[in-house]
Amino acid sequence: xxxxxxxxxxxxxxxxxxxxxxxxxxxxxxxxxxxxxxxxxxxxxxxxxxxxxxxxxxxxxxxxxxxxxxxxxxxxxxxxxxxxxxxxxxxxxxxxxxxxxxxxxxxxxxxxxxxxxxxxxxxxxxxxxxxxxxxxxxxxxxxxxxxxxxxxxxxxxxxxxxxxxxxxxxxxxxxxxxxxxxxxxxxxxxxxxxxxxxxxxxxxxxxxxxxxxxxxxxxxxxxxxxxxxxxxxxxxxxxxxxxxxxxxxxxxxxxxxxxxxxxxxxxxxxxx
Amino acid sequence: xxxxxxxxxxxxxxxxxxxxxxxxxxxxxxxxxxxxxxxxxxxxxxxxxxxxxxxxxxxxxxxxxxxxxxxxxxxxxxxxxxxxxxxxxxxxxxxxxxxxxxxxxxxxxxxxxxxxxxxxxxxxxxxxxxxxxxxxxxxxxxxxxxxxxxxxxxxxxxxxxxxxxxxxxxxxxxxxxxxxxxxxxxxxxxxxxxxxxxxxxxxxxxxxxxxxxxxxxxxxxxxxxxxxxxxxxxxxxxxxxxxxxxxxxxxxx
Amino acid sequence: xxxxxxxxxxxxxxxxxxxxxxxxxxxxxxxxxxxxxxxxxxxxxxxxxxxxxxxxxxxxxxxxxxxxxxxxxxxxxxxxxxxxxxxxxxxxxxxxxxxxxxxxxxxxxxxxxxxxxxxxxxxxxxxxxxxxxxxxxxxxxxxxxxxxxxxxxxxxxxxxxxxxxxxxxxxxxxxxxxxxxxxxxxxxxxxxxxxxxxxxxxxxxxxxxxxxxxxxxxxxxxxxxxxxxxxxxxxxxxxxxxxxxxxxxxxxxxxxxxxxxxxxxxxxxxxxxxxxxxxxxxxxxxxxxxxxxxxxxxxxxxxxxxxxxxxxxxxxxxxxxxxxxxxxxxxxxxxxxxxxxx
Numbered sequence: 108x109x110x111x112x113x114x115x116x117x118x119x120x121x122x123x124x125x126x127x128x129x130x131x132x133x134x135x136x137x138x139x140x141x142x143x144x145x146x147x148x149x150x151x152x153x154x155x156x157x158x159x160x161x162x163x164x165x166x167x168x169x170x171x172x173x174x175x176x177x178x179x180x181x182x183x184x185x186x187x188x189x190x191x192x193x194x195x196x197x198x199x200x201x202x203x204x205x206x207x208x209x210x211x212x213x214x215x216x217x218x219x220x221x222x223x224x225x226x227x228x229x230x231x232x233x234x235x236x237x238x239x240x241x242x243x244x245x246x247x248x249x250x251x252x253x254x255x256x257x258x259x260x261x262x263x264x265x266x267x268x269x270x271x272x273x274x275x276x277x278x279x280x281x282x283x284x285x286x287x288x289x290x291x292x293x294x295x296x297x298x299x300x301x302x303x304x305x306x307x308x309x310x311x312x313x314x315x316x317x318x319x320x321x322x323x324x325x326x327x328x329x330x331x332x333x334x335x336x337x338x339x340x341x342x343x344x345x346x347x348x349x350x351x352x353x354x355x356x357x358x359x360x361x362x363x364x365x366x367x368x369x370x371x372x373x374x375x376x377x378x379x
Numbered sequence: 380x381x382x383x384x385x386x387x388x389x390x391x392x393x394x395x396x397x398x399x400x401x402x403x404x405x406x407x408x409x410x411x412x413x414x415x416x417x418x419x420x421x422x423x424x425x426x427x428x429x430x431x432x433x434x435x436x437x438x439x440x441x442x443x444x445x446x447x448x449x450x451x452x453x454x455x456x457x458x459x460x461x462x463x464x465x466x467x468x469x470x471x472x473x474x475x476x477x478x479x480x481x482x483x484x485x486x487x488x489x490x491x492x493x494x495x496x497x498x499x500x501x502x503x504x505x506x507x508x509x510x511x512x513x514x515x516x517x518x519x520x521x522x523x524x525x526x527x528x529x530x531x532x533x534x535x536x537x538x539x540x541x542x543x544x545x546x547x548x549x550x551x552x553x554x555x556x557x558x559x560x561x562x563x564x565x566x567x568x569x570x571x572x573x574x575x576x577x578x579x580x581x582x583x584x585x586x587x588x589x590x591x592x593x594x595x596x597x598x599x600x601x602x603x604x605x606x607x608x609x610x611x612x613x614x615x616x617x618x619x620x621x622x623x624x625x626x627x628x629x630x631x632x
Numbered sequence: 633x634x635x636x637x638x639x640x641x642x643x644x645x646x647x648x649x650x651x652x653x654x655x656x657x658x659x660x661x662x663x664x665x666x667x668x669x670x671x672x673x674x675x676x677x678x679x680x681x682x683x684x685x686x687x688x689x690x691x692x693x694x695x696x697x698x699x700x701x702x703x704x705x706x707x708x709x710x711x712x713x714x715x716x717x718x719x720x721x722x723x724x725x726x727x728x729x730x731x732x733x734x735x736x737x738x739x740x741x742x743x744x745x746x747x748x749x750x751x752x753x754x755x756x757x758x759x760x761x762x763x764x765x766x767x768x769x770x771x772x773x774x775x776x777x778x779x780x781x782x783x784x785x786x787x788x789x790x791x792x793x794x795x796x797x798x799x800x801x802x803x804x805x806x807x808x809x810x811x812x813x814x815x816x817x818x819x820x821x822x823x824x825x826x827x828x829x830x831x832x833x834x835x836x837x838x839x840x841x842x843x844x845x846x847x848x849x850x851x852x853x854x855x856x857x858x859x860x861x862x863x864x865x866x867x868x869x870x871x872x873x874x875x876x877x878x879x880x881x882x883x884x885x886x887x888x889x890x891x892x893x894x895x896x897x898x899x900x901x902x903x904x905x906x907x908x909x910x911x912x913x914x915x916x917x918x919x920x921x922x923x924x925x926x927x928x929x930x931x932x933x934x935x936x937x938x939x940x941x942x943x944x945x946x947x948x949x950x951x952x953x954x955x956x957x958x959x960x961x962x963x964x965x966x967x968x969x970x971x972x973x974x
Binding site: 409410413414416417528529532535536541544545546548549552553554555557558560561562566568569570593594595596597599600601603604608 | 662663664665667684685686695696861862863864865866867868871872882884885887888889897898900903904905923956958959
Binding site for chain 3: 109110111112113114116128155156157159179180181182196198341343344346347348350351355361375
């Protein structure tokens with residue numbers, strides 16, 4: 108009988124310590140299992156004895172038969188996973204939840220706003236759009252991090268800075284002597300470019316960020332049903348049972364983690 | 380994850396009855412020998428005479444910090460230990476020793492003419508963490524031996540122990556213990572940190588909160604239910620949580 | 633289906649035969665309360681119980697349940713149902729089981745629950761006694777108990793036994809059953825309405841009215857702050873609730889430190905850490921930090937959040953939360969009626 112809690116084994120093909128607390132893994136399913144996910148979906152990653160944590164896919168399904176995860180050391184499970192190296196295994200259940208509704212993005216201008224580790228799940232979408240660039244109109248990307256040392260995916264960032272396929276803007280809350288770019292909160296990037304009202308916008312970042320970003324989008328005339336938010340909660344089971352990730356009557360793990368802002372803006376518990 | 384190399388473990392005692400170390404000898408042969416597959420006990424006064432000055436992986440410190448003279452020894456233990464674990468209620472919270480913290484005249488009543496002897500000189504009974512950095516705690520009076528094994532297992536794997544932050548009520552309900560309040564009694568389980576599997580109420584006695592408070596105890600509501608549901612006088616209700624949790628009360632000085 | 637009758641004097645033999653065929657979980661006395669427990673003898677059976685401390689959901693969704701065992705990197709599913717008979721379940725508790733059946737099957741089927749549930753034959757019982765805080769007569773009136781295999785109702789001379797499934801019918805082979813007379817059926821139906829009328833507490837509004845008003849009261853901080861002033865965040869109201877099904881999942885090693893288990897344990901949304909996530913060195917984020925928020929969340933879940941999925945409120949009016957709450961602030965009737973009057 109199928110047991111929805113028994114995970115599948117995935118082998119670590121690559122493990123890079125990208126910042127002091129974050130590690131970037133590339134994984135491939137073992138034993139003939141497949142991981143057919145869409146950008147924005149999540150999985151539960153675990154090590155036996157340590158437990159499980161929810162993570163968003165950090166790569167696009169359009170790329171190879173492997174997938175990427177970025178793990179920030181915040182607790183028992185993430186700490187244990189981040190001690191792993193190439194050739195070892197992580198145990199995963201997924202894909203879970205609802206990702207980005209690509210049909211609602213295709214044929215439109217797309218703006219992705221990512222704060223900090225929020226770049227991980229959105230990287231899946233960024234790669235997807237870059238791989239199928241002709242299906243989308245204008246493509247802008249805002250990325251904000253605490254400091255230059257906290258920036259993730261440095262190779263990607265330098266590629267995006269020079270890519271004709273994406274209009275990339277970045278900022279740090281606090282610069283350092285080597286930093287020549289923008290300093291300030293992520294909303295300061297709105298001054299760098301013009302956002303058309305037709306833009307489909309995806310937001311993923313720390314809880315505090317959403318309110319301010321949405322205010323800016325409203326100023327640009329972007330309607331609420333064109334804004335998509337990728338939310339984080341304590342997703343313990345990932346299958347809509349355990350109750351920990353509830354936002355009012357919504358379960359982030361199955362109704363989300365990506366929601367249209369329109370769908371959840373009336374929920375009091377969304378942004379606290 | 381495969382098991383790690385044997386951890387060097389030592390036990391030390393300060394102001395306490397050493398009951399938590401005795402409790403360890405009650406683990407039973409299978410569990411105790413099973414543990415010894417993974418740990419090497421290098422100092423344990425209750426069961427062996429050897430002492431060590433070597434480096435220690437896990438130091439279990441029993442007893443509260445109640446004499447300034449103990450500070451140097453605690454610092455020495457800290458300096459040569461990778462992990463320091465407050466072992467039992469006295470070490471974790473000051474425990475029952477902290478009963479004395481709000482009294483002034485106990486010495487006279489207990490020791491009479493000897494009250495001023497220098498060896499009786501002590502300050503407030505405090506948790507070990509008042510003197511040195513403590514990594515984790517094994518709560519309880521005595522500590523719960525099953526939880527001890529559980530915590531050691533976590534530490535062997537480098538995992539932070541999972542200690543509940545919910546009251547004992549959760550555990551009583553899960554094992555369907557009839558609530559003390561439904562038997563006309565009182566109980567401190569409503570504000571006490573769970574993790575012991577609530578043996579006291581199941582054996583017919585109230586929880587005394589020996590594992591300390593949960594992080595956010597509703598002290599005002601406790602006094603209220605002790606008066607209204609358990610029939611305590613106002614004074615008794617207000618003082619009740621001084622037994623094991625004097626140092627955790629919001630009025631601690 | 634036909635209706636059967638079992639004489640009071642034949643009950644013990646019937647139960648004894650059931651015990652010899654499969655484990656029978658039924659109400660027994662514990663001090664001045666009752667609990668569902670594996671029956672060792674029919675003498676322990678207390679069909680006159682008013683309420684049990686925990687609801688019977690524990691028979692398929694135990695407080696601690698191993699989901700899988702592991703040894704190094706190999707996991708083994710722990711789904712191993714046992715055939716069992718859950719006997720004497722009050723009709724309001726059957727409604728709650730129906731809800732859990734739906735919730736565990738919906739979206740992603742959870743066989744850790746469903747397999748145990750499927751292996752369980754449920755004999756429901758019209759309550760013979762009503763607990764001091766019950767209000768099951770006035771809650772979710774349009775929802776009828778559905779998942780039981782048979783219903784027993786005590787009448788003067790014995791029990792009217794109404795099988796609802798082939799399993800229920802099969803049970804009658806284990807006892808001396810006769811066809812129930814129409815007089816006995818009338819008496820049973822009279823007993824059912826008489827006992828319902830004895831519920832000491834009562835909701836005064838319809839499910840829909842309650843759901844709408846409760847949802848609209850979300851931002852009424854005064855109500856939730858005042859109602860939760862004496863709350864210990866102890867989670868008793870969750871743990872004893874027949875429709876609560878939240879759980880935490882943890883791993884534990886065995887003594888050998890290489891094998892172990894991943895298990896789930898009932899969790900409670902009233903407890904402080906329920907919605908808390910770790911941010912590492914940056915601390916933690918608690919999405920329901922205030923006890924008033926957690927107190928409100930439970931009531932929203934009971935009165936409105938799940939209604940569209942369940943076809944009624946996620947409350948069956950058993951009164952366990954009211955009875956179990958030491959400061960006596962968890963009573964849904966008082967909370968809801970207070971909101972309705974606000």
